[in-house]
Amino acid sequence: MYRTNQVLVQNAVSLLSKKGYDGENTLLATSLCCDELARKLEDDFNGIYGKNFNLGGLAGFPFAGNTGFGAMAAHIPDDGYCLVVYGPHVGIAADGTVGKVERAGIDLIDTCCGSAVAASNYVDSITNGGSSATMQIQTFTDFQQNAVQELILPHGKRLADAKDNRMIELPYALYDSQDMLMDEIVKGGSTGIKRGLALLGGIQINTGPDTPDYFHPLRFDYMNYRGETIDDLLPALLTS
Numbered sequence: 217m218y219r220t221n222q223v224l225v226q227n228a229v230s231l232l233s234k235k236g237y238d239g240e241n242t243l244l245a246t247s248l249c250c251d252e253l254a255r256k257l258e259d260d261f262n263g264i265y266g267k268n269f270n271l272g273g274l275a276g277f278p279f280a281g282n283t284g285f286g287a288m289a290a291h292i293p294d295d296g297y298c299l300v301v302y303g304p305h306v307g308i309a310a311d312g313t314v315g316k317v318e319r320a321g322i323d324l325i326d327t328c329c330g331s332a333v334a335a336s337n338y339v340d341s342i343t344n345g346g347s348s349a350t351m352q353i354q355t356f357t358d359f360q361q362n363a364v365q366e367l368i369l370p371h372g373k374r375l376a377d378a379k380d381n382r383m384i385e386l387p388y389a390l391y392d393s394q395d396m397l398m399d400e401i402v403k404g405g406s407t408g409i410k411r412g413l414a415l416l417g418g419i420q421i422n423t424g425p426d427t428p429d430y431f432h433p434l435r436f437d438y439m440n441y442r443g444e445t446i447d448d449l450l451p452a453l454l455t456s
Protein backbone atom coordinates (compact mmCIF):
# COMPACT_ATOMS: atom_id res chain seq x y z
CA MET A 217 0.00 0.00 0.00
CA TYR A 218 2.93 2.34 0.57
CA ARG A 219 4.54 4.12 -2.32
CA THR A 220 7.74 6.13 -2.50
CA ASN A 221 6.98 9.79 -3.20
CA GLN A 222 8.51 9.32 -6.63
CA VAL A 223 6.16 6.47 -7.60
CA LEU A 224 3.18 8.19 -5.99
CA VAL A 225 3.72 11.42 -7.92
CA GLN A 226 4.36 9.60 -11.18
CA ASN A 227 1.16 7.53 -10.87
CA ALA A 228 -1.05 10.34 -9.60
CA VAL A 229 0.13 12.72 -12.33
CA SER A 230 -0.48 10.08 -14.97
CA LEU A 231 -4.05 9.40 -13.76
CA LEU A 232 -4.81 13.13 -13.54
CA SER A 233 -3.42 13.80 -17.01
CA LYS A 234 -6.19 11.54 -18.35
CA LYS A 235 -8.66 14.00 -16.77
CA GLY A 236 -6.96 16.92 -18.52
CA TYR A 237 -4.52 18.08 -15.80
CA ASP A 238 -1.19 19.48 -16.96
CA GLY A 239 1.57 21.69 -15.64
CA GLU A 240 -0.10 24.84 -17.00
CA ASN A 241 -3.79 24.46 -16.13
CA THR A 242 -3.46 23.03 -12.59
CA LEU A 243 -3.13 24.58 -9.15
CA LEU A 244 -1.63 22.40 -6.43
CA ALA A 245 -2.92 22.96 -2.90
CA THR A 246 -1.59 21.16 0.15
CA SER A 247 -2.55 20.68 3.77
CA LEU A 248 0.54 19.21 5.39
CA CYS A 249 2.39 19.86 8.65
CA CYS A 250 4.59 22.94 9.25
CA ASP A 251 7.58 20.58 9.71
CA GLU A 252 10.22 21.06 6.99
CA LEU A 253 10.17 17.29 6.46
CA ALA A 254 6.63 17.67 5.11
CA ARG A 255 7.94 19.94 2.32
CA LYS A 256 9.55 16.99 0.52
CA LEU A 257 6.20 15.74 -0.77
CA GLU A 258 5.23 19.27 -1.84
CA ASP A 259 8.54 19.65 -3.66
CA ASP A 260 7.94 16.41 -5.52
CA PHE A 261 4.51 17.57 -6.75
CA ASN A 262 5.79 21.13 -7.31
CA GLY A 263 8.15 19.69 -9.89
CA ILE A 264 5.07 19.03 -12.04
CA TYR A 265 2.49 21.66 -11.10
CA GLY A 266 4.58 24.58 -9.81
CA LYS A 267 4.29 26.32 -6.45
CA ASN A 268 1.53 25.16 -4.11
CA PHE A 269 -1.13 27.08 -2.19
CA ASN A 270 -0.70 26.11 1.49
CA LEU A 271 -3.89 25.28 3.40
CA GLY A 272 -2.19 23.44 6.26
CA GLY A 273 -0.74 24.00 9.69
CA LEU A 274 0.46 21.93 12.65
CA ALA A 275 0.08 18.16 12.20
CA GLY A 276 -1.34 18.80 8.70
CA PHE A 277 -4.76 20.14 9.74
CA PRO A 278 -6.34 22.47 7.13
CA PHE A 279 -6.13 25.55 9.37
CA ALA A 280 -6.56 27.94 6.42
CA GLY A 281 -10.20 26.81 6.58
CA ASN A 282 -13.07 28.06 4.44
CA THR A 283 -11.45 31.41 3.72
CA GLY A 284 -8.16 29.81 2.70
CA PHE A 285 -9.94 27.33 0.44
CA GLY A 286 -11.96 30.11 -1.18
CA ALA A 287 -8.84 32.16 -1.87
CA MET A 288 -7.07 29.09 -3.22
CA ALA A 289 -9.98 28.20 -5.52
CA ALA A 290 -9.95 31.74 -6.95
CA HIS A 291 -6.32 31.10 -7.98
CA ILE A 292 -7.12 27.99 -10.04
CA PRO A 293 -6.42 28.84 -13.70
CA ASP A 294 -9.56 29.72 -15.71
CA ASP A 295 -11.20 26.50 -16.93
CA GLY A 296 -8.46 24.66 -15.02
CA TYR A 297 -8.00 22.04 -12.36
CA CYS A 298 -6.97 21.68 -8.74
CA LEU A 299 -5.16 18.92 -6.87
CA VAL A 300 -5.39 19.00 -3.07
CA VAL A 301 -2.84 16.82 -1.25
CA TYR A 302 -3.48 16.49 2.47
CA GLY A 303 -2.81 14.41 5.55
CA PRO A 304 -0.65 13.96 8.63
CA HIS A 305 2.93 12.72 8.65
CA VAL A 306 4.86 10.24 10.74
CA GLY A 307 8.57 9.53 11.02
CA ILE A 308 10.18 6.12 10.97
CA ALA A 309 13.72 5.97 12.35
CA ALA A 310 16.39 3.74 10.80
CA ASP A 311 15.91 1.19 13.61
CA GLY A 312 12.19 0.95 12.76
CA THR A 313 10.90 3.13 15.63
CA VAL A 314 7.62 4.74 14.53
CA GLY A 315 7.09 8.38 15.57
CA LYS A 316 10.76 9.38 15.48
CA VAL A 317 13.16 10.21 12.66
CA GLU A 318 16.76 11.21 12.01
CA ARG A 319 17.25 14.79 10.80
CA ALA A 320 20.27 16.15 8.91
CA GLY A 321 22.62 18.08 11.20
CA ILE A 322 20.86 17.05 14.43
CA ASP A 323 22.20 14.27 16.68
CA LEU A 324 18.98 13.84 18.63
CA ILE A 325 16.54 11.42 16.99
CA ASP A 326 13.45 13.45 17.73
CA THR A 327 9.68 12.92 17.50
CA CYS A 328 7.91 13.23 14.15
CA CYS A 329 5.23 14.49 14.02
CA GLY A 330 6.10 16.56 17.11
CA SER A 331 2.72 18.29 17.21
CA ALA A 332 0.86 14.97 16.91
CA VAL A 333 2.93 13.27 19.61
CA ALA A 334 2.41 16.22 21.98
CA ALA A 335 -1.34 16.04 21.29
CA SER A 336 -1.29 12.27 21.87
CA ASN A 337 0.41 12.81 25.24
CA TYR A 338 -2.23 15.41 26.14
CA VAL A 339 -5.03 13.00 25.23
CA ASP A 340 -3.32 10.20 27.18
CA SER A 341 -3.14 12.41 30.28
CA ILE A 342 -6.91 12.90 30.06
CA THR A 343 -7.97 9.33 29.20
CA ASN A 344 -5.77 7.98 32.00
CA GLY A 345 -7.19 10.49 34.43
CA GLY A 346 -3.75 11.76 35.39
CA SER A 347 -4.41 15.30 34.22
CA SER A 348 -5.51 17.75 36.86
CA ALA A 349 -8.19 20.36 36.22
CA THR A 350 -6.83 23.79 35.45
CA MET A 351 -8.27 27.24 35.02
CA GLN A 352 -5.98 27.85 32.10
CA ILE A 353 -7.72 29.33 29.10
CA GLN A 354 -6.45 28.54 25.64
CA THR A 355 -3.82 30.95 24.50
CA PHE A 356 -3.79 32.58 21.09
CA THR A 357 0.01 32.13 20.87
CA ASP A 358 -0.52 28.36 20.60
CA PHE A 359 -4.00 28.09 19.16
CA GLN A 360 -3.12 25.60 16.41
CA GLN A 361 -1.69 23.10 18.90
CA ASN A 362 -4.68 23.61 21.20
CA ALA A 363 -6.94 22.85 18.25
CA VAL A 364 -4.94 19.72 17.30
CA GLN A 365 -5.36 18.48 20.88
CA GLU A 366 -9.11 19.07 20.91
CA LEU A 367 -9.56 17.53 17.46
CA ILE A 368 -7.74 14.32 18.44
CA LEU A 369 -9.50 14.03 21.81
CA PRO A 370 -12.48 12.00 20.43
CA HIS A 371 -9.94 9.35 19.36
CA GLY A 372 -8.65 8.89 22.93
CA LYS A 373 -10.04 5.37 23.39
CA ARG A 374 -8.89 4.24 19.96
CA LEU A 375 -5.36 5.40 20.77
CA ALA A 376 -5.43 3.82 24.23
CA ASP A 377 -6.68 0.51 22.74
CA ALA A 378 -3.76 0.50 20.31
CA LYS A 379 -1.42 0.10 23.32
CA ASP A 380 2.14 -0.49 22.02
CA ASN A 381 0.99 0.45 18.51
CA ARG A 382 -0.17 3.91 19.61
CA MET A 383 2.36 5.69 17.37
CA ILE A 384 1.14 3.66 14.37
CA GLU A 385 -2.53 4.38 15.15
CA LEU A 386 -1.94 8.10 15.76
CA PRO A 387 -1.49 9.22 12.13
CA TYR A 388 -4.58 7.22 11.09
CA ALA A 389 -6.65 8.89 13.82
CA LEU A 390 -5.31 12.28 12.71
CA TYR A 391 -6.13 11.43 9.12
CA ASP A 392 -9.76 10.67 10.00
CA SER A 393 -10.12 14.06 11.72
CA GLN A 394 -8.43 15.88 8.86
CA ASP A 395 -10.44 14.06 6.20
CA MET A 396 -13.67 15.06 7.94
CA LEU A 397 -12.60 18.71 8.09
CA MET A 398 -11.39 18.69 4.49
CA ASP A 399 -14.74 17.27 3.37
CA GLU A 400 -16.59 20.12 5.07
CA ILE A 401 -14.25 22.75 3.70
CA VAL A 402 -14.46 21.44 0.14
CA LYS A 403 -18.26 21.18 0.38
CA GLY A 404 -18.46 24.76 1.63
CA GLY A 405 -16.26 26.01 -1.20
CA SER A 406 -17.47 23.72 -3.99
CA THR A 407 -18.87 26.60 -6.06
CA GLY A 408 -15.25 27.79 -6.46
CA ILE A 409 -14.21 24.59 -8.24
CA LYS A 410 -13.51 25.32 -11.88
CA ARG A 411 -13.21 22.32 -14.17
CA GLY A 412 -12.41 19.65 -11.62
CA LEU A 413 -10.80 19.00 -8.25
CA ALA A 414 -8.93 15.96 -7.02
CA LEU A 415 -8.49 15.13 -3.34
CA LEU A 416 -5.45 13.01 -2.54
CA GLY A 417 -5.44 12.17 1.16
CA GLY A 418 -3.17 9.88 3.10
CA ILE A 419 -0.25 9.54 5.43
CA GLN A 420 3.15 10.91 4.66
CA ILE A 421 5.98 8.75 5.98
CA ASN A 422 9.26 10.56 6.58
CA THR A 423 12.51 8.62 6.88
CA GLY A 424 16.09 9.74 7.52
CA PRO A 425 18.09 12.01 5.20
CA ASP A 426 19.57 9.17 3.10
CA THR A 427 16.39 7.19 2.43
CA PRO A 428 13.26 8.03 0.40
CA ASP A 429 9.96 9.20 1.89
CA TYR A 430 6.78 7.21 1.41
CA PHE A 431 3.06 7.93 1.22
CA HIS A 432 0.13 5.71 2.19
CA PRO A 433 -2.79 6.91 0.00
CA LEU A 434 -6.20 6.54 1.66
CA ARG A 435 -8.35 8.63 -0.68
CA PHE A 436 -8.04 9.82 -4.26
CA ASP A 437 -11.36 11.29 -5.36
CA TYR A 438 -12.03 13.26 -8.50
CA MET A 439 -14.84 15.81 -8.35
CA ASN A 440 -16.54 17.66 -11.15
CA TYR A 441 -17.18 21.43 -11.23
CA ARG A 442 -20.18 20.96 -8.93
CA GLY A 443 -18.11 19.23 -6.25
CA GLU A 444 -19.70 15.84 -6.95
CA THR A 445 -17.33 12.90 -6.71
CA ILE A 446 -17.53 11.26 -10.10
CA ASP A 447 -14.47 9.02 -9.99
CA ASP A 448 -12.67 7.06 -7.27
CA LEU A 449 -9.09 6.97 -8.50
CA LEU A 450 -7.68 5.20 -5.43
CA PRO A 451 -7.88 1.63 -6.81
CA ALA A 452 -6.08 2.71 -9.98
CA LEU A 453 -3.46 4.57 -7.92
CA LEU A 454 -2.83 1.49 -5.80
CA THR A 455 -2.58 -0.92 -8.71
CA SER A 456 -0.49 1.25 -11.02
Ligand SMILES: [Zn+2]
Pocket residue numbers: 249250251274275276305328329330331332
Ligand atom coordinates in the same frame (compact mmCIF):
# COMPACT_ATOMS: atom_id res chain seq x y z
ZN1 LIG B 1 4.49 17.52 12.14
